[in-house]
Amino acid sequence: MTCADAHTPPGRPAPLLERASVLANERVAEGVGLVTFEAPRIATAVQPGQFVHLRIAEGADFILRRPFSVFRAGAGRVEILYQVVGRGTRVLAGAEPGTVMDAIGPLGCGWRIPEGTAHALLVAGGLGAAPMGMLADELARRGVAVTLAQGAPTASRLLARELFESVCRRTAYATDDGTAGACGFVTTLTPELIAVDRPDVIYACGPEPMQRIVAAQAAGAGVPCQVSLERLMACGVGACLSCVVSTVHGRKRACVDGPVFDAAEVLWEPAEDPETHGDPASGASREPAEEAS
Secondary structure: OEOOOOOOOOOOOOOEEEEEEEEEEEEEEOOEEEEEEEOHHHHHHOOOOOEEEEEOOOOHHHOOOEEEEOOEEEOOEEEEEEEOOOHHHHHHHOOOOOOEEEEEEEEOEOOOOOOOOOEEEEEEEHHHHOOOHHHHHHHHHOOOEEEEEEEEOOHHHOOOHHHHHHHOOEEEEEEOOOOOOEEOOHHHOHHHHHHHHOOOEEEEEOOHHHHHHHHHHHHHHOOOEEEEOOOOOOOOOOOOOOOEEEEOOEEEEOOOOOEEEEHHHEOOOOOOOOOOOOOHHHOOOOOOOOOOO
């Protein structure tokens, strides 16, 4: 069935309601899992950068669905990278094959690939890799040369390296502790990559301070940039206005108008916290707001 709603933008298909069955659920890094669902209708309809809204379990603690970026999709399957940060994701981490969850999707406005794109730069910090897998697949399918700059606290938290290295022409890494690639933030890599590779478009996802820096670097080089932003989210369909993003065109809803935005249109708030590569509190978790108890 579909979830036709007055808040679905004109011309965009109504999201689907599907019973999604867990096929596999594995730990891929400390506190990070990859769950694969059988959800053929959503898998067929989803586009890179969109997300799904999951009702993880029954009960009062799970009345609100949790939004998750779609990492990859195909052959009737949907993959989600998630970080364990609270009750909902702890239950998700314990879901065994055969567990069935209600899923609504695909939701949101995803990545856009401009016509004529020959070279793209992907910048991922921490769990900001979550919406990048399907994008990398699609760019490679179109014959676009892809460069990935990825940052994480340590080498073991560089997520999906095997996938990215198989589809990207070039990969560059930065870790806080120097265990892989450069020692420091991923934003120390991007100026050289922009200057040398001359990408036609830049895609960024991760902690918001990181995205703000990448947006400024892209603007300085005259390269279009798209960012995937995380906000506290409840309804997922634009009704509750809990996920507002300030832009030059006014207040937009991350769940409907985003989560992907033109970086030049975002009104960035000054960052009070230092850039991080994967602290859930930084906005990099790509997960819903939920208690960390």
